[in-house]
Amino acid sequence: MHAVRLHAFGPAENLTYERTDDPAPGPGQVRIAVAAAGVHLLDTALRQGLTGPYPAPAVLPTIPGREVAGTVESLGEGVGADWLGKRVVVHLGMVPGGYAELAVADTTRLHEIPAGLGEAEAVAMIGTGRTTLGILQFTDLGPDDIALVPAAAGGIGTLLVQYAKNAGATVIGLAGGPAKAALVAANGADLAVDYTRPDWAGEVSAYLGDRGATVVFDSVGGATGLAAVGLLAKGGKHLVFGWSGAGPHDGEPLSFTEEELTERGITSESVLGPVMLEKAGGDIRVLEERSLAEAAAGRLRPAVQRFPLAEAARAHRALETRGTVGKVVLEP
Template identity: 50%
Template sequence: MKAVKQYAFGGPHVLVHEDVDEPRPGPWQVRIKVAAAGVSRLDLAVRAGVHPWSPTLPIIPGREVAGVVEALGDGVPSRWLGRRVVTCLGLAGGGYAELAVREVAAVHEIGDEVPDEAAVAAVVTGRTAVGVLDAARVAAGDVVLVLGAAGGVGGMLVQAAANLGATVVGVAGGPARSAAARRHGAAVPVDHHEPGWAGRVTRELAGRPVTTLLDGVGGELGRQAVDLLGYGGRAVVFGWASGTPVEVPARDLYERELTLRGAPGPAPGSGGVRRLEERALAAVRDGVITPLVRRFPLAEAATAHAELESRRATGKIILVP
């Protein structure tokens, strides 16, 4: 079969498309004929060798796949054969390939109403968005500012917050990405490359304060966004794509009674990560979230990585074998 292998840590050029042996499903595992594989920022970190988990090379990267079960390991009920499924493969990866194996307990069956690409976008990126919304407690009447509003997680947050009745300010870099934020449902799409973008937000809102900030970017952009929060506002930080976390002086938290928190893991008794995945898949099925995806052939995995790394990409990047 064809797969993408990584033999060294480094830039996108270390990803090599080549022939490899087909994986065999072990006990209680299924083998999936991959129709779509997701590309994530975690993949970039593992490839570059900057993730805390450092694999023994070579590896087949990729941890998000959807497709059809085409072989069963010992102990797996026969009803799984031919089922459409989606799964997170974990840090060990193996998703950038025509075939992938996973424990049957970790896969989700998907119906015909959920396309493969949308299911892949939901299973990790979507579950992150669900967790962020849980932490933010967005409600109708909120004014929600989303940084990275054209990206995979950011686009989903814009859609979901708008569907909850919030007014959404979608902040993204460049005209094409701010236009994507508008398509996701941002009432106020903003290009942060424009000088004075924060002042434009204030004018567009006509005096309404930002009540909630959803920040996966951090750095100076995150700091400017915090300044737009009104008294008693809350910020949920779930990453720093800029390379540096947002820094908020304690005086700001005290004087404006701001709440700053990270997006936590699943709450005790909530059903854990699998329950978040189920909720994200249900949101896609029910039309609450419609992931915007960009497809690349599997052989162009290096190009896909470079696109995501450039922060020019809109939506979720998908590899198609």
């Protein structure tokens, strides 16, 4: 098969498209003919040898990627024949191997792709979608809410805007540049703002008048995140799920003392990791199933940017330089 392999930690150019041995499904596993493989910002950190929520690969070369959709074409020992030929999507968890024409996965992790949902969209929902629904467990959006979404043109941001609008909330989306801001507006945001403009916070404040946002979905941190928190009303929520950086001085997580929060009359909470899983009853599959169901019903529509599998390095560069919109997907 062809796959993208990493032989040495470093820049995106270290990802090489090459031939390698086909993987064999073990007991309780299936082999999937990959139609779409997800690319996550975390992949770019692991490529550099950095450790985060997942450890950096202990052995090189490795095939990156943890989100895969395609058709089951081979069965391991003990796997029921009814899996053969099914369209499936899977988050591989701690085990990489997604950037390839073939991938193996445990049947316990598989989801059958609902009819009418494409493989690329299913890949977006198995990772980005489940995280979005996990974040939304921490707030009960309704018509009285004003949701402020930095990075609103990204994979999670796109879905947050849609969900909030479906709930009847007023939605303000921030995006980098006029083209991305236009996409956010087309996605349904009541106000779409280019955060690269120095007066963006003033524009949002003028729109709000004497009101304030009730929730900020913060994945950027730094100066942009801090300015967004400054637009919260008393009683507002600051939900943190990243600090990727949206502006030149971003890329640092925000933290506030109890005294600062009390003075502002707001709350701030990190919603990733164990707390998200606990909210889901300890079963991440609950969020995955909800995510796929929302997409199949058309209530959530993931934005997908496709790259050929052979151009994984270009996809990584684009993601690192904020040159992508929505979920990045590789297609063999």
